[in-house]
Ligand code: AMP
């Protein structure tokens with residue numbers, strides 16, 4: 001990072017001094033490890049007014065000066081004004097500084113949909129610490145990967161939520177991540193070796209005593225769904241992420257009147273930035289944190305809090321539609337329902353507006369950058385059948401064939417993109433970057449799309465191995481790695497099978513030695529390896545041999561065809577919700 005070292009900054013509390021141990025090196029933005037835009041391209045984005053140099057810490061302060069007494073965030077029985085959120089972010093930033101967390105240091109953050117999420121996120125951003133945006137669903141294997149790969153100095157988590165003891169989980173992570181000096185828990189009675197979040201509150205950040213971040217600095221590390229292996233970390237700068245939040249808010253018509261329900265996990269790129277919670281704060285609106293996306297909780301909150309907009313994934317759209325058809329909820333305040341993260345069926349799309357009395361907006365985005373939206377002026381045909389068009393005039397998209405040549409207009413091809421908020425490389429992944437980005441800096445999205453003359457994109461398929469389980473992305477290789485650790489498993493292949501609710505479900509196809517284990521025991525084995533529940537295979541099947549391609553690689557396509565025919569075709573077999581299938 002371009003930061004100067006502020007280790008000499010005064011440590012104002014003795015108890016924190018002991019925490020100052022050896023530090024990992026600070027990243028240099030623009031190094032092969034943390035790729036960034038070429039200097040001339042960056043200058044162009046600044047000249048065009050896309051990048052303003054404003055950091056998220058400054059953005060919040062500006063909004064507090066403008067809207068101080070207005071409600072910023074609501075949830076868990078709390079209602080904070082912009083002034084209060086700003087003060088809390090300042091205190092958190094000050095607390096981090098006293099702990100010796102410097103500008104550029106990585107901090108893994110795993111928090112539920114509660115106001116504290118924004119307090120900690122904005123505290124980190126104001127300090128210039130770089131949050132790694134873990135989801136509440138992540139377990140030890142993912143958290144360890146994030147902590148180790150980023151050499152995080154701290155982990156900020158919650159107590160017990162939704163049946164998971166996050167403090168105990170943090171203890172596991174602590175044991176395996178040597179750089180992790182601090183585990184901070186949002187719980188007044190932390191475990192030994194952990195610290196209460198309350199300890200960080202109290203004094204604000206003294207702007208003279210600490211170096212604060214600048215626009216080109218890393219703001220946060222988002223997570224990619226991954227394709228073949230573990231999640232990649234996505235380096236987003238204050239300049240580019242703030243720009244994406246601003247354009248999103250403008251395109252979606254967010255303003256001080258906006259009341260946004262954060263129904264998806266708050267750390268995910270969609271509810272965070274498209275326009276999400278940060279877009280709502282950019283616009284001076286109110287964020288309402290929804291503790292769970294189940295229809296009853298969410299629809300009750302929409303009515304009680306007079307929500308005007310929310311964003312959900314297609315399976316939730318189905319579940320909410322189903323609830324609305326069987327009960328009465330007041331959704332009269334809702335103006336816009338965003339659906340994205342996975343392909344929305346056109347017929348389901350057409351049901352949204354009559355059921356909710358709100359306009360549908362399709363959102364096709366990626367944590368790496370590019371976000372597409374349908375717009376109010378789009379015809380029903382375009383709104384139902386396409387996933388929108390790029391949000392910024394600075395977005396460049398091209399649709400290419402296997403040789404990398406542009407396809408004829410309207411034909412399907414692979415989507416590549418670059419622009420003022422699309423990364424030029426993953427964090428600390430030079431080898432992967434060599435193929436995930438073209439020589440001229442386009443991100444190879446792995447999505448197959450068709451583009452209309454109006455520029456709208458329809459997602460028609462995928463060239464990447466990733467499985468999209470209703471918006472939750474599963475990298476087959478990551479799950480296969482866990483399956484291969486099973487003592488009875490010789491070889492494993494994880495594929496996606498069609499599913500009416502989720503679009504796709506995962507199926508682990510196994511080659512075993514001796515009598516095959518039960519499907520339930522295989523699933524338990526994967527779960528006990530400490531992975532997010534959405535990655536535990538929905539189905540388990542056994543084969544005597546894998547179909548192979550000409551060069552002897554396992555043919556996922558043939559396997560998918562075989563399993564789709566074998567597992568889903570027989571009449572009477574419950575496709576849902578019964579997850580285990582033994583063959
Ligand atoms: P990630 O890179 O993990 O952030 O996931 C982004 C990917 O999700 C995209 O590249 C698409 O494959 C998929 N995706 C997101 N939104 C949509 C959508 N509206 N329709 C179809 N696929 C989508």
Ligand code: DBH
Pocket residue numbers: 269270273274340341342363364365366367368371471
């Ligand atoms: O799926 C995604 O990653 C996604 C979907 C909609 C996203 O990152 C976004 C909007 O910003």
